[in-house]
Amino acid sequence: MRKEFIDLTGDIFGRWLVEERAKNEGGKAQFFCRCSCGMERIVRSADLRNGSSRSCGCLARKIWSRNLRKRRAQERRRKKAKLRAKKVFKVRRAARSETRR
Numbered sequence: 001m002r003k004e005f006i007d008l009t010g011d012i013f014g015r016w017l018v019e020e021r022a023k024n025e026g027g028k029a030q031f032f033c034r035c036s037c038g039m040e041r042i043v044r045s046a047d048l049r050n051g052s053s054r055s056c057g058c059l060a061r062k063i064w065s066r067n068l069r070k071r072r073a074q075e076r077r078r079k080k081a082k083l084r085a086k087k088v089f090k091v092r093r094a095a096r097s098e099t100r101r
Helices: 045-050 058-100
Strands: 016-025 028-035 040-044
Touching: 016 040, 028 045, 040 045
Parallel strands: none
Antiparallel strands: 016 028, 028 040
16 A cells, blocks of 8 residues: 655755755655755655654754853853852951951
């Protein structure tokens, strides 16, 4: 029993825009797709439909860079808090040593 062909031309999956049908490979349907960043690739229809291919890789790079910026901002906040705590500790320590004399 042969499966019925599903035409995905013109559909959008994640950042992929399906442009036209490509040659099957290994009995699997494939489509020429264009990513929103302009990259063109051949993508398996199953990968488009199940969500395992959402972009050419530009989405992963964007998410990675956004998360990196967040991590760097968190590190800066931690360092500032650590420096403030050190200053407070030094002031308290100096105040205690003066009262003991």
